[in-house]
Amino acid sequence: MAAVLRQTKQKQAVYEALAALDHPTATEVYERVHTEYPAISRGTVFRVLGGFAEQGRIRRLALTGSDTRFDPTLAPHAHGVCRVCGRVCDVFLPALASFEPGRICDGFQAEGCEVQFTGVCGQCRRETMRASAQK
């Protein structure tokens, strides 16, 4: 019983760390959980994240030019990846909001949806503007 309790608590800690971070990698989740639960191993955190993704509780993101990241937001949305700092932000598009898994189009059955924009995030744009204003 104690082992089950501990497992539940570990899962909860992993989920909370994931939700508190912004599209973190597994390592970032591990580092956050580890500060609070020093006994938790990297392998456990990675396994819990993988389990959540398989159960559909979180999304596993395979973004181009980025490590695998995890996202607790299940509503269909796209991602913008900053080409300067690598930050990932959510982009909510009305067209994606009506996406339904299982919809068949020309014989293709959709199981998921991954839309990625590349560009420069707000913070990096502000820094670029500030730098060019000082010239």
Ligand SMILES: [Zn+2]
């Ligand atoms: Zn940026």
Ligand SMILES: [Zn+2]
């Ligand atoms: Zn997202």
